[in-house]
Amino acid sequence: MLEIKKLYKHFVLSRTGQRGLGPIAENRQMIRAVDGVSFTIDQGESFGLVGESGCGKTTLARCVLRLLEPTAGQIFFMGKDFLALSGVELRRQRKRIQAVFQDPYGSLNPRMSIGKIVEEPLVIHHLGTHRERKEQVGELLHMVGLDDKQLNRYPEELSGGQRQRVALARALVTRPDLLVADEPVSSLDISIQAQIVNLLQTLKREFQLTLLFISHGLPIVRHLCDRVAVMCQGRIVELTKTREIFENPLHPYTRELLEGVPEPDPRIQRREADQRKQRPPRAGSQSLGELEEVAKDHWVAGGIGVKA
């Protein structure tokens, strides 16, 4: 359904930007935010993209949404070359790809009522009559767990969790095929995070969504995703089924990510801390070579785990 081939996005730094990096960071002229990434997402699949801040995962998402133009590479959506589209045709396809972002405060227009916010995509894409649109909006709000009382309220009157529900309703009102969710829960409180994860689970089924789920934390991905790609410095270092990532992580960076997660269990934490102490510190750079298939559907970069 979505195929990404050798995607690159490089940012050239301005002179002031270079000066800002100063004496400690090395002086670079170009940031290779996304550096040759390829993967496919099947219809109905939930695909997790995991990595730390600055690894390029958000840039990649923005390229998929065509909010940024990639430097090189190809994106195919439903078999069509998505990057070649323009004008009316691009608009038509965009309706089928929607997004939810991390910051529910910045992503809702503070001067529009909740009803207007959720209705806007329908207006932009000329969908339905006035009455049909109102019905759709009501139905969507109901599905994300909000009621009609919220219709005439403004974003500032809602909590973070409620805002993220509004953002979800807005994304789904055009009945998209692909939902790009960029860290949709990381700015929320723990009890609210679990609520939104459950909601995503329900919506995924109701709308038969294909999901590109971006997160810096592995644990939540485990719940929602069928396959996971781990990104590091603009490249994918490991890509496999969710189960496999947790049970048999091969790339050292994946392992580090998994071990770094503080678990709510004092005994496990103590054990992991001891393990970290015994291991020599990580040697500067990661092996970031080409992905190779080391087992069925298990791809790892840099020749790690390849049987001799």
Place this chain on the structure above:
Amino acid sequence: MIPLDSNISSGGEFLLQVRHLRTIFQTEQGSLPAVDDVSFNVRRGETLGVVGESGCGKSVTGLSILRLVGPPGKIVQGEVLFQETNLRELSRSEMRKVRGRQIAMIFQEPMSALDPLMKIGVQMIEGMQEHLGYVRKSAWKQGVELLQRMGLPQAAACMNAYPHQLSGGMCQRVLIAMALACQPQLLIADEPATALDVTTQARILDLLRELKSEQSLTMLMISHDFGVIADVADWVAVMYAGQVVEYGPAEQIFYRPSHPYTQRLLASVAGIYSDVKQEYLPVVEGTVPDMGALPSGCRFHPRCPEAEADCRKIHPELFPIGKEGASHWVRCLKRENVRVKPHAE
């Protein structure tokens, strides 16, 4: 009202005792009790983890200890006993000698806690010059050593850098170094690893744990993340809507939680980490109440699946449960059945 008296400890000396602390914020909605009757102890060499969701009052508790709450906030009641001295009774200049020297604090956002216009080194040595009377040269030398101990590469170069030239993880190490520069007895760490990446976070926690075991540093760790608390805390206080709802040794809280809020919150967090792929996570329904419109009775009752008629009317106190001397305290009417019976005199 029950003071958390000595039966809570099994020996060992308390470095910090907070008693019935109440901090209110005067707003248009009236006076909001951000911290409401909070009591706990921190023993020398141990770490108390204060955990709760945003708005539960955990940060204000930390700030109240150091009397750093500014208007419209005000500490109105309670005692903060630090080595037997009530910090609330000290004069301003006496308090200045406590801050940074006896009790140091590190904050959540390392980047914004540093002055962007001052070199790291200049900020590092300020405290040492003020509190320890060091001259610039020796303070600077001490600063370089401290940064090295925190595991910063090129410590000398870092002293001459400005905050924006360092990464978030480096800034947090600088702040920890700065906090430890005057060898404080107590370190209050408010979400010290939250804004950082997972791998960096793990290293900062390793560092804090090391300091704890090597220098027997006493810490008050504030975090919303049960994982972080599990990592460093010996004792845990769970806060909800301005109050401590459960308090006890970390093992008790994590493996035998008693309060319905702790139980469900832990289940929803643990669900995320569990090996079994459940389709739906267990959740705590609803949201944290607005401080201006606190529910009657138990503050958790609207979200509590165990709530009964009494929970809507009676505000429970914090009382000890389990075996006598188990040091496990809970604020819930439904746990009266396991309450420690007072001795018949």
